[in-house]
Amino acid sequence: xxxxxxxxxxxxxxxIRKDFPRISLATVYRNLSLLADIxxxxxxxxxxxxxxxxxxIDPHVHFHCSRCGCVIDLxxxxxxxxxxxxxxxxxxxxxxxxxxxxxLCPNCMNLxxxxx
Amino acid sequence: xxxxxxxxxxxxxxxIRKDFPRISLATVYRNLSLLADIxxxxxxxxxxxxxxxxxxIDPHVHFHCSRCGCVIDLxxxxxxxxxxxxxxxxxxxxxxxxxxxxxLCPNCMNLxxxxx
DNA sequence: CTTATTGCAAAAGGTTTGCAACCGA
DNA sequence: TCGGTTGCAAACCTTTTGCAATAAG
Numbered sequence: 001x002x003x004x005x006x007x008x009x010x011x012x013x014x015x016i017r018k019d020f021p022r023i024s025l026a027t028v029y030r031n032l033s034l035l036a037d038i039x040x041x042x043x044x045x046x047x048x049x050x051x052x053x054x055x056x057i058d059p060h061v062h063f064h065c066s067r068c069g070c071v072i073d074l075x076x077x078x079x080x081x082x083x084x085x086x087x088x089x090x091x092x093x094x095x096x097x098x099x100x101x102x103x104l105c106p107n108c109m110n111l112x113x114x115x116x
Numbered sequence: 117x118x119x120x121x122x123x124x125x126x127x128x129x130x131x132i133r134k135d136f137p138r139i140s141l142a143t144v145y146r147n148l149s150l151l152a153d154i155x156x157x158x159x160x161x162x163x164x165x166x167x168x169x170x171x172x173i174d175p176h177v178h179f180h181c182s183r184c185g186c187v188i189d190l191x192x193x194x195x196x197x198x199x200x201x202x203x204x205x206x207x208x209x210x211x212x213x214x215x216x217x218x219x220l221c222p223n224c225m226n227l228x229x230x231x232x
Numbered sequence: 233c234t235t236a237t238t239g240c241a242a243a244a245g246g247t248t249t250g251c252a253a254c255c256g257a
Numbered sequence: 258t259c260g261g262t263t264g265c266a267a268a269c270c271t272t273t274t275g276c277a278a279t280a281a282g
Contacts, residue, residue, distance in 0.1 A: 009272080024239045029272060031237095047161045047214075050271055063206065076205050079198070086217050089192050090179065095219035098163075101202050103211035125247080140264045145247060147262095166246055 006044060006052040006062075006071035044071055044098070062098075065105035072105060122160060122168040122178075122187035160187055160214070178214070181221035188221060 007015070013028045032053050036043040042054040044062060049069045054062075061074040079099065087094045123131070129144045148169050152159040158170040160178060165185045170178075177190040195215065203210045 022239075026240075026273080027238055033273090043163060045161050045163045047159060047167075051163075061202070063202070063208065063210070065208070066211075072206075072208075074202050074206055076198075076202055079195075082192075082195070082215075083217070086177070086179070086190055086192055090188075090190060091222040091225075092179065092181070092188075093220040093225050094179070094217050095182075097215060097217040099198075099213060099215050101199070101206075101210050101213040104209045106207040109207075109209050138264075142248080142265075143263055146249095149248090 003055065004073075006054050008050045008052055010050065012053070044100070046071065046100070047102075061101065063101045063103070063105070065108055066102050067104055067108040067111075070105055070107075074101060119171065120189075122170050124166045124168055126166065128169065160216070162187065162216070163218075177217065179217045179219070179221070181224055182218050183220055183224040183227075186221055186223075190217060 009025065009029050009032055012032065013023070013025045016023055016028065032041065032043070035041040036053070039057065042057055044052040044054055046052065046064050046069065048066075052071050054071075056073065059078055059080045061076055061079070063072045063074050064070075065072075083094050083097060086097075125141070125145050125148055128148065129139070129141045132139055132144065148157065148159070151157040152169070155173065158173055160168040160170055162168065162180050162185065164182075168187050170187075172189065175194055175196045177192055177195070179188045179190050180186075181188075199210050199213060202213075
């Protein structure tokens with residue numbers, strides 16, 4: 001809950017193993033899914049790689065690097081108002097949204113600039 | 117390219133098989149990925165189920181039904197301007213974004229209302 | 233004692249890949 | 258003839274599941 005990054009289930013597994021060496025990956029998946037279902041955490045699906053999880057549940061925007069796959073919070077204006085706008089033009093029921101910018105993270109941008 | 121829905125690779129496969137009965141699912145995946153890479157079509161990742169593909173490549177917003185998994189275009193205001201806003205507050209390079217609303221589509225909303 | 237949670241291993245998707253056969257310039 | 262595409266089957270990766278064993282209340 002305290003971390004600022006957006007770990008995959010595998011990463012959470014690796015980390016929690018230091019404290020609970022006998023825990024299994026299945027249990028990690030089970031509990032992350034559970035937490036996501038009850039809204040304690042958020043699940044972030046990316047176009048490639050595995051899902052990522054986020055302890056921050058307030059509305060905010062994510063950036064996904066198409067090169068290294070990292071996920072970063074973008075602290076820009078709150079765009080929750082879009083839900084209402086969308087709701088008016090749509091006969092279904094809107095419960096939320098996910099906004100994912102994509103491109104190159106600062107790290108990978110440098111890698112591309114320098115060297116071949 | 118002409119369809120308005122957002123077929124999965126499997127759906128495309130089933131359909132194209134009528135004209136090319138010997139085509140394989142791998143070829144469908146290969147060509148959909150290729151088209152997506154060169155920007156001729158768009159790939160839409162959903163939190164559950166398989167990826168979907170979209171022949172519409174102009175900026176627009178999608179809705180994903182968490183019950184039946186369908187994907188629908190939402191014709192609301194163009195929010196491309198967000199890319200610029202985001203770019204200013206971010207040291208990496210933003211190349212685009214994907215916005216996915218989620219909730220219940222009109223169909224599934226009715227199913228929930230009536231019966232049981 | 234009773235119910236809920238876990239570990240393990242296997243299964244289940246969905247997608248990609250190696251490779252030989254094939255097709256089109 | 259030669260490079261690019263394809264079909265097939267197998268591999269891959271991520272996630273889920275069945276079930277017996279274990280832990281918790």
